[in-house]
Amino acid sequence: MLQRPRGTRDFAPEEMTARRALETRLRATVQSFGYNEIATPTFEHLELFVNKSGADITKQLYNFKDKGERDITLRPELTAPVMRFYFSDLKMRPKPLKIFYFGNCFRYERPQDGRYREFWQFGAEIIGVADKHYDNAELLNLAMSCLRASGLKGFLMRVGHVGILKAVLVSLGLGPEQQKYAMPLIDKGEYQGLEDYLKEQRLTPQDISYLLETLQQKMTLDELIEGKDALSRRLERSKDAQQALADFYEMVKLIKEMGVSPVVIDLGIARGLDYYTGMVFEVDLQELGAEKQVCGGGAYNLEELFEVKERMDATGFAIGFDRVMLGLTRQNYVFERPFLDAFVIPMSRECLTNAIKVLGQIHGSGLRGDMELAGRGMGKSIKHAEALNAGFAVIIGEDELKKGVASVKDLAKRAQEEVALDDVAAHILSKKAK
Amino acid sequence: MLQRPRGTRDFAPEEMTARRALETRLRATVQSFGYNEIATPTFEHLELFVNKSGADITKQLYNFKDKGERDITLRPELTAPVMRFYFSDLKMRPKPLKIFYFGNCFRYERPQDGRYREFWQFGAEIIGVADKHYDNAELLNLAMSCLRASGLKGFLMRVGHVGILKAVLVSLGLGPEQQKYAMPLIDKGEYQGLEDYLKEQRLTPQDISYLLETLQQKMTLDELIEGKDALSRRLERSKDAQQALADFYEMVKLIKEMGVSPVVIDLGIARGLDYYTGMVFEVDLQELGAEKQVCGGGAYNLEELFEVKERMDATGFAIGFDRVMLGLTRQNYVFERPFLDAFVIPMSRECLTNAIKVLGQIHGSGLRGDMELAGRGMGKSIKHAEALNAGFAVIIGEDELKKGVASVKDLAKRAQEEVALDDVAAHILSKKAK
Numbered sequence: 038m039l040q041r042p043r044g045t046r047d048f049a050p051e052e053m054t055a056r057r058a059l060e061t062r063l064r065a066t067v068q069s070f071g072y073n074e075i076a077t078p079t080f081e082h083l084e085l086f087v088n089k090s091g092a093d094i095t096k097q098l099y100n101f102k103d104k105g106e107r108d109i110t111l112r113p114e115l116t117a118p119v120m121r122f123y124f125s126d127l128k129m130r131p132k133p134l135k136i137f138y139f140g141n142c143f144r145y146e147r148p149q150d151g152r153y154r155e156f157w158q159f160g161a162e163i164i165g166v167a168d169k170h171y172d173n174a175e176l177l178n179l180a181m182s183c184l185r186a187s188g189l190k191g192f193l194m195r196v197g198h199v200g201i202l203k204a205v206l207v208s209l210g211l212g213p214e215q216q217k218y219a220m221p222l223i224d225k226g227e228y229q230g231l232e233d234y235l236k237e238q239r240l241t242p243q244d245i246s247y248l249l250e251t252l253q254q255k256m257t258l259d260e261l262i263e264g265k266d267a268l269s270r271r272l273e274r275s276k277d278a279q280q281a282l283a284d285f286y287e288m289v290k291l292i293k294e295m296g297v298s299p300v301v302i303d304l305g306i307a308r309g310l311d312y313y314t315g316m317v318f319e320v321d322l323q324e325l326g327a328e329k330q331v332c333g334g335g336a337y338n339l340e341e342l343f344e345v346k347e348r349m350d351a352t353g354f355a356i357g358f359d360r361v362m363l364g365l366t367r368q369n370y371v372f373e374r375p376f377l378d379a380f381v382i383p384m385s386r387e388c389l390t391n392a393i394k395v396l397g398q399i400h401g402s403g404l405r406g407d408m409e410l411a412g413r414g415m416g417k418s419i420k421h422a423e424a425l426n427a428g429f430a431v432i433i434g435e436d437e438l439k440k441g442v443a444s445v446k447d448l449a450k451r452a453q454e455e456v457a458l459d460d461v462a463a464h465i466l467s468k469k470a471k
Numbered sequence: 472m473l474q475r476p477r478g479t480r481d482f483a484p485e486e487m488t489a490r491r492a493l494e495t496r497l498r499a500t501v502q503s504f505g506y507n508e509i510a511t512p513t514f515e516h517l518e519l520f521v522n523k524s525g526a527d528i529t530k531q532l533y534n535f536k537d538k539g540e541r542d543i544t545l546r547p548e549l550t551a552p553v554m555r556f557y558f559s560d561l562k563m564r565p566k567p568l569k570i571f572y573f574g575n576c577f578r579y580e581r582p583q584d585g586r587y588r589e590f591w592q593f594g595a596e597i598i599g600v601a602d603k604h605y606d607n608a609e610l611l612n613l614a615m616s617c618l619r620a621s622g623l624k625g626f627l628m629r630v631g632h633v634g635i636l637k638a639v640l641v642s643l644g645l646g647p648e649q650q651k652y653a654m655p656l657i658d659k660g661e662y663q664g665l666e667d668y669l670k671e672q673r674l675t676p677q678d679i680s681y682l683l684e685t686l687q688q689k690m691t692l693d694e695l696i697e698g699k700d701a702l703s704r705r706l707e708r709s710k711d712a713q714q715a716l717a718d719f720y721e722m723v724k725l726i727k728e729m730g731v732s733p734v735v736i737d738l739g740i741a742r743g744l745d746y747y748t749g750m751v752f753e754v755d756l757q758e759l760g761a762e763k764q765v766c767g768g769g770a771y772n773l774e775e776l777f778e779v780k781e782r783m784d785a786t787g788f789a790i791g792f793d794r795v796m797l798g799l800t801r802q803n804y805v806f807e808r809p810f811l812d813a814f815v816i817p818m819s820r821e822c823l824t825n826a827i828k829v830l831g832q833i834h835g836s837g838l839r840g841d842m843e844l845a846g847r848g849m850g851k852s853i854k855h856a857e858a859l860n861a862g863f864a865v866i867i868g869e870d871e872l873k874k875g876v877a878s879v880k881d882l883a884k885r886a887q888e889e890v891a892l893d894d895v896a897a898h899i900l901s902k903k904a905k
Contacts, residue, residue, distance in 0.1 A: 039516060039518060039519050039522075039555055039776075039777065040516070040555075040559065041511070041512055041515065041555065041556070041559070042512060042514060042515060042516060042537075042541065042543060043539070043541075045512035045513075045514070046512065047509070047510065047511050047512070047556040047559075047560060048509060048510040048511075049509060049560065049561065050507035050508060050509060050570065053507070053508040053509055053510055054507065054508065056510075057508065065837070068839055069833075069834045069837060069838065069839050069840070070834060070839075070840070070841065071811050071839055071840060071841030071859065073484035073487070073488065073809040074484060074487040074488065074491065075481070075482060075483060075484060075487055076481065076482040076487055076490075077475070077481050077482075078475055078476060078479035078480065078481070078589050079479075079513060079545075079575060079577075079589055080476060080479070080533075080545075080589075081475065081476060082473060082474070082476060084473060085473050088473075096538075099514075099535075099537060099543075101533075101535030101536075102535070103476075103533060103579065104530075104579045105477070107476065107477075109476060109533075111513075111514075121473050121474075121475065122475070122481040125474065125475070125481075126481060126483065127483065131855055131858050131859075132845065133844075133845070135841065136484065141513060143513075145537065145538045155512050155513055155514075167843075167844040167845035167846070168844040168845070168846075171823075171842075171844050172844070175842075182834070291827070294824055294827050295827055295831065296831065342473075343473065375507040377505050389605075390728055393725070393728050393729055397729065397730065399503075400503045400504060400616070403499070403503060404503065405502055405503050405504075405505055406503070406504070406505060407504065407505030407569065408605075408609075409601075410567075410601040410602040410605050410606070411566065411567070411601035411602070412601070412602075421565055424565050425505065425565075
């Protein structure tokens with residue numbers, strides 16, 4: 038028997054109903070903030086991602102040669118494709134350009150809970166920043182609004198600033214290669230590995246402690262706002278770090294005004310990738326364990342990738358759609374189930390013409406209706422209607438037809454009444470409205 | 472500059488808004504008929520499609536070896552994946568199982584108008600037929616209801632029956648291999664090629680004319696219903712063909728009762744693929760030229776593919792989503808554009824706190840709102856609001872704040888009024904409702 042490929046999933050009706058409901062809520066949220074949807078192809082030239090993330094990334098890619106010998110890959114993420122689209126077709130649009138996307142991505146990784154080889158990302162980007170403090174704050178507000186709209190509970194946002202972090206590393210005398218080595222260790226919180234590395238690089242014990250303490254600065258928004266001067270003094274070895282902190286402070290004041298919550302400041306957030314330039318953040322749902330990150334993003338700059346001259350700052354986030362679904366499932370979130378409004382049961386072949394008319398009326402009213410045709414008896418037909426999560430059974434037999442009616446049975450209330458054939462849809466609509 | 476891969480597309484906000492609107496209409500239509508959505512992975516084991524369509528199909532596939540040396544392919548269509556999912560996970564569900572899908576498919580073909588290397592199909596299937604006449608009729612009704620809901624005009628459904636066709640070929644003494652050669656010629660309407668082939672196969676001129684005339688039988692539903700006996704006499708050389716006609720007749724009476732229109736009977740429809748067993752149909756939009764087919768389907772049987780013992784009849788269709796979009800565009804169909812309800816313009820940095828509050832109020836009311844932050848002057852801000860297709864500009868300056876109001880400008884009517892800061896969202900909601 039043919040199986041689906043390892044690490045992929047099929048989605049049954051109940052799952053798709055839930056996934057579409059989540060998608061609809063996320064879309065409504067970003068649209069209420071004035072973001073418009075775009076889409077890019079499922080595969081891209083391999084070069085796009087190698088340029089962005091380095092050749093190492095091909096280990097995780099579904100890359101291949103197409104029949105024209107082009108190096109192609111299924112996309113592993115959506116920021117690079119969105120920026121490619123921006124530079125090729127959207128760059129003349131008024132700034133800031135606020136866009137969102139919902140798409141599938143592919144990574145060849147060991148399948149495990151919350152990690153699939155095909156997975157979905159829902160993301161938003163502001164390209165061409167108008168006011169970097171406000172735009173970054175808005176993005177954080179939007180990310181949290183999306184997660185709140187999803188129905189998820191108990192997530193926590195952590196916000197940092199790689200500009201501060203990088204300036205501190207520079208102030209300790211670390212060059213670009215050393216920073217490149219250190220940042221992933223910081224990102225993963227591997228402080229012992231970081232300490233060992235910095236010792237090898239002959240940093241003084243004092244400098245190493247200073248860095249480790251700085252990375253472990255965690256505070257509330259109010260603590261940052263009130264303690265800004267103390268933090269600035271801690272950064273006094275680097276004017277750049279102090280300037281980055283001043284920027285960060287302006288943004289933090291705005292997210293407080295916007296009511297973004299719950300948020301903590303965490304200067305140890307590094308994000309894995311080079312292209313982040315300023316504010317960075319992650320949102321975690323602890324109960325997901327190793328795959329706890331449900332959202333991440335920050336301010337970035339990708340223009341080098343596209344060999345364009347103009348500087349184009351952007352800020353964006355991506356929500357791990359499957360992880361949010363997993364979180365909702367773990368939290369026993371109750372999604373709408375697939376349902377029918379009416380299940381029409383013609384008692385015999387002679388009643389079919391009238392049953393077809395009534396069903397047409399039901400469809401024409403925007404109600405969801407289906408018909409019994411498997412020749413089951415009445416009891417089994419009602420059971421089937423219940424299995425389809427139907428609100429009403431509409432029974433049409435010889436007796437009913439003599440009177441020009443159908444017997445409409447409310448399957449929840451177990452109440453049955455006779456309704457004129459022409460009024461069945463209106464009757465169900467009025468009952469449904471109550 | 473990196474380009475998108477040849478034959479693929481990016482979709483800008485206007486296009487995505489239109490595509491999502493079409494998707495929403497199609498989904499609402501099939502849901503009103505009681506169909507529930509499923510989804511399958513974007514790639515499958517190559518074997519699935521080779522088994523279904525023959526090794527020749529690999530020429531058109533995006534197939535490759537994954538990093539585990541598995542033969543994988545991007546899906547070229549969705550019926551085989553849906554049936555794979557059915558046999559692995561859904562087969563214990565009550566019958567008939569009515570499902571739909573909306574997904575992207577991939578074919579390595581020469582890109583041209585209406586033909587892309589990544590394209591979308593919207594389809595529905597009934598698996599485990601309860602009453603084959605009714606189920607087939609419902610599918611036709613559903614396909615036409617979907618196309619009508621799309622907003623498209625001027626399409627025409629042609630319905631035939633491969634059971635009749637195959638029985639006629641058998642009655643002329645053609646074996647399985649000869650049928651396999653003849654069917655694609657019939658499908659493409661290459662009657663000259665068919666005639667040449669049948670001459671080579673030493674059919675008599677009389678038999679060849681008989682077949683060609685039968686293939687070219689085209690009639691209205693009423694003509695078939697009234698002329699059934701004459702057509703049956705034409706098929707008198709084959710009891711199987713007459714039985715297939717009798718089945719077809721029952722179904723045609725039902726689609727007439729359902730009001731499916733416009734439809735013609737066309738016995739020359741063969742569909743390319745082996746697995747169709749009975750009713751087959753296509754829907755054309757002439758103005759799309761060579762790529763005129765916007766929908767196609769029929770009754771089929773795929774269980775051999777999955778090495779299962781039980782017979783499982785199914786019937787389904789797929790709508791070429793991109794062709795419907797192309798048709799709507801050609802017909803100048805007016806889709807909703809991306810829009811904003813309100814564009815908030817703080818006149819200075821001092822007004823930002825209040826502007827943030829008003830914008831939060833707007834988002835909280837489910838309205839779409841954004842804010843001016845690029846530091847443009849008033850005139851340019853209003854122009855930007857218009858470029859964003861905003862309904863209202865909400866101006867908050869020092870003068871307004873002294874009075875506790877915002878100036879709310881209706882951008883269509885060019886009328887402006889002062890509204891208390893707390894009432895801005897309610898004001899816009901009430902204006903919008905009118």
